[in-house]
Amino acid sequence: MEKVRIGLIGAGNIANTHMAAYKQVTDAEVVAICDINIGKAERLAARYGVEKYYGSMEEMIAAETLDAVDICVWNINHSVCAIYAMEHGLNVLCEKPMAYNAQEAQKMKEVSEKTGKVLMIAFVTRYMDDTRVVKDYIDKGYLGEIYYAKAQYVRRHGNPGSWFADKSKSGGGPVIDLGVHVIDRARYLMGLHKPVSVYGATFTKLGKRDNLRTTVGWIPEDASPTDPCDVEDFATAIIRFDNGSVIQLETGYSINDLPKSGLTLCGDKGGMRTGDGPLTLFTEMNNFLVDTKIDINHLADSKDGFAAEIQEFVDCVNGKCECKATAEDGLICMKILDAIYESARTGHEVIIEA
Numbered sequence: 308m309e310k311v312r313i314g315l316i317g318a319g320n321i322a323n324t325h326m327a328a329y330k331q332v333t334d335a336e337v338v339a340i341c342d343i344n345i346g347k348a349e350r351l352a353a354r355y356g357v358e359k360y361y362g363s364m365e366e367m368i369a370a371e372t373l374d375a376v377d378i379c380v381w382n383i384n385h386s387v388c389a390i391y392a393m394e395h396g397l398n399v400l401c402e403k404p405m406a407y408n409a410q411e412a413q414k415m416k417e418v419s420e421k422t423g424k425v426l427m428i429a430f431v432t433r434y435m436d437d438t439r440v441v442k443d444y445i446d447k448g449y450l451g452e453i454y455y456a457k458a459q460y461v462r463r464h465g466n467p468g469s470w471f472a473d474k475s476k477s478g479g480g481p482v483i484d485l486g487v488h489v490i491d492r493a494r495y496l497m498g499l500h501k502p503v504s505v506y507g508a509t510f511t512k513l514g515k516r517d518n519l520r521t522t523v524g525w526i527p528e529d530a531s532p533t534d535p536c537d538v539e540d541f542a543t544a545i546i547r548f549d550n551g552s553v554i555q556l557e558t559g560y561s562i563n564d565l566p567k568s569g570l571t572l573c574g575d576k577g578g579m580r581t582g583d584g585p586l587t588l589f590t591e592m593n594n595f596l597v598d599t600k601i602d603i604n605h606l607a608d609s610k611d612g613f614a615a616e617i618q619e620f621v622d623c624v625n626g627k628c629e630c631k632a633t634a635e636d637g638l639i640c641m642k643i644l645d646a647i648y649e650s651a652r653t654g655h656e657v658i659i660e661a
């Protein structure tokens with residue numbers, strides 16, 4: 308079978324990660340890379356032996372015969388790139404968050420429906436080994452009905468700066484950048500219920516803390532300690548779903564506490580925690596409380612999450628499977644993120660309409 312021909316849009320940090328993952332996917336080939344900073348496109352192309360590079364998406368799409376694009380650009384440009392590509396007959400893998408806001412995500416979903424093109428959102432945590440193992444336990448009934456989740460992604464000092472700190476390009480701080488990962492992962496594992504209401508609070512207390520060096524990953528090449536910052540540095544939220552379940556979110560770039568990254572799922576038969584520390588199942592056995600540590604280091608079918616995500620996208624383009632990380636799920640996540648910001652602004656609960 309012919310390889311799926313991919314054009315990569317954006318040549319920054321996540322594009323580099325995607326390029327490494329494409330090496331593990333045998334039935335796809337990145338044939339061209341573009342970036343509005345053409346020097347970055349040229350360097351990434353050279354690093355991975357890609358012959359063609361361009362200074363704009365429009366030039367790349369006009370010049371190349373592509374099946375799909377992989378969108379790795381600032382959040383503000385996700386929708387414009389995705390809509391342009393689908394309207395030019397191409398399938399789309401789009402980095403998280405789906406868009407700058409729910410309104411733009413809605414337009415992307417409509418264009419995907421109108422054109423019949425695949426629009427998959429790169430919710431990479433769905434494809435990670437620990438998520439697959441937790442899902443297997445859930446599907447086999449070990450947790451029973453899951454009614455509460457604690458979703459945490461909090462850095463102690465980790466604002467990447469550059470466009471991440473600029474709301475006009477990012478749409479916000481840790482809520483839209485990190486919260487999106489843990490909200491989607493929790494919702495996916497809890498059964499993809501519809502959100503009905505959100506209460507959120509955001510804080511802008513510590514800023515980027517340029518007096519301290521951050522060792523966080525994902526710092527854009529052009530980031531500088533003097534970059535201005537107008538995004539929140541910490542947020543918490545309660546997200547309620549139509550089956551009565553709740554996700555409690557904590558996410559931050561900066562806080563005077565230890566960093567946290569993980570997900571706890573609580574069901575009426577058992578609970579699980581993945582993230583910092585070993586994957587653990589909390590149950591009752593023989594009238595005792597029992598914590599079982601699950602060693603996932605020896606999984607026979609262990610996969611890199613990014614490679615597994617890209618493989619699924621390629622399989623969707625080839626018509627071999629349905630996309631798991633749908634535009635519908637991307638849009639629902641955007642509605643939750645918008646609602647967190649709106650609740651934080653007004654100080655009141657926000658109702659999410661069906």
Ligand SMILES: NC(=O)c1ccc[n+]([C@@H]2O[C@H](COP(=O)([O-])OP(=O)(O)OC[C@H]3O[C@@H](n4cnc5c(N)ncnc54)[C@H](O)[C@@H]3O)[C@@H](O)[C@H]2O)c1
Pocket residue numbers: 316317318319320321322341342343344347363364379380381382384388402403404429431470484525526527528
């Ligand atoms: N899945 C993950 O774990 C993960 C991790 C990091 C970033 N991301 C997401 O990936 C996206 C990019 O983040 P990054 O860390 O690579 O940022 P980055 O700053 O390293 O790279 C972004 C690149 O996009 C380019 N760009 C912007 N608009 C463009 C356009 N219209 N056409 C072509 N190029 C354009 C910029 O010039 C820049 O080189 C963001 O949406 C971010 O949320 C996801």
